[in-house]
Amino acid sequence: MLDIQHLLVCFAFACSLFIPGALGQIKVDEPDSPASTASQPHFTFDELYKLQVKFYDAFLWPADVEEAKSINSSLLAEDVKGRIDITRTFEGRELNTEYLFGLFAQSAEHPDVVSIVGVPISYEIMHFTANQYITSAAVRLQFNFTSLGLMVPVEIDSWNTYNDKGEITQFDVTFRYWQWLVDYIVTARQVNLFGSYSPQLT
Numbered sequence: 001m002l003d004i005q006h007l008l009v010c011f012a013f014a015c016s017l018f019i020p021g022a023l024g025q026i027k028v029d030e031p032d033s034p035a036s037t038a039s040q041p042h043f044t045f046d047e048l049y050k051l052q053v054k055f056y057d058a059f060l061w062p063a064d065v066e067e068a069k070s071i072n073s074s075l076l077a078e079d080v081k082g083r084i085d086i087t088r089t090f091e092g093r094e095l096n097t098e099y100l101f102g103l104f105a106q107s108a109e110h111p112d113v114v115s116i117v118g119v120p121i122s123y124e125i126m127h128f129t130a131n132q133y134i135t136s137a138a139v140r141l142q143f144n145f146t147s148l149g150l151m152v153p154v155e156i157d158s159w160n161t162y163n164d165k166g167e168i169t170q171f172d173v174t175f176r177y178w179q180w181l182v183d184y185i186v187t188a189r190q191v192n193l194f195g196s197y198s199p200q201l202t
Contacts, residue, residue, distance in 0.1 A: 041133045041164040048130035051166050052137055056123045059100065059141075061108045064120070068102035076100075077167040085174045116185050118143030118152065126155075135160045148188045154181060 043051070055075055058067050067073045072093045082090045082100075090096045108119045120141050127138040141154050155176040161169045175181075 039164075041162060043130075043133060043162065043166075045130055047166075048133075048135050048162070049128060051162060052125065052128065052130075052135050052160070054166075055160075055168065056125070056139065056141075059104070059120055060123065061104070061119050061121055064101045065105045065108065067097065067100075068105040071097060073097040073101060075168060077163050077165075077169045080168055080170065082171045083173070086178050112147050115145075115147075116182055118145045118150075118154075133162045135162075145185065145188075148185065150185070150188055152181065152184065 057063060058073070058075055067075070072078075073096070076093045076096055078093050080091075080093055080096050082096050084090070084099075087099075090099055103117055104120055107115055107117045121144050122142040124140045125137055126140055129136050136157075136159050138155060138157050141156060143152050143154055144150075145152060157174045157176060159170075159172045161171075163169050
């Protein structure tokens with residue numbers, strides 16, 4: 001059964017594509033002139049879906065290791081801007097490559113180190129909508145926290161924009177239920193260390 005919240009998000013996004021000004025607070029860079037509007041790429045829905053899949057295929061281990069080694073991922077525009085709700089805004093191809101791929105690749109290289117950053121091993125695109133050069137998706141990623149013996153699903157909601165080369169120019173990512181994930185990992189870590197865990201009520 002479809003999540004009603006996701007249906008509302010998809011509906012709002014669909015409206016934003018066809019109703020001028022409906023984007024509201026979504027921060028997509030405005031073109032400098034009417035002429036630049038015509039220069040925006042116009043991908044088909046299928047092309048945009050393939051671009052979304054291409055990114056997540058590269059995000060999974062072990063493909064993320066190769067992307068991290070490239071220093072400047074070819075999936076990202078030179079002047080890419082990215083915002084991740086649990087961290088901050090990242091600007092430029094190199095910094096975004098380091099964060100999007102290098103951080104998770106290191107978790108795979110050091111599986112015995114306890115971290116709230118797991119190794120992405122699979123994904124499922126649950127909801128997807130797109131038009132011209134903008135995509136919006138809800139994706140369930142499976143993360144392996146090797147040192148704790150945990151496999152945990154994490155939902156990520158994202159908005160992306162692309163240039164005519166198919167490179168990501170902007171992205172905005174939200175980790176849903178992040179606090180629940182952190183609490184779950186902390187609890188599992190304590191069980192791993194002490195054999196049992198009894199939360200204290202205050």
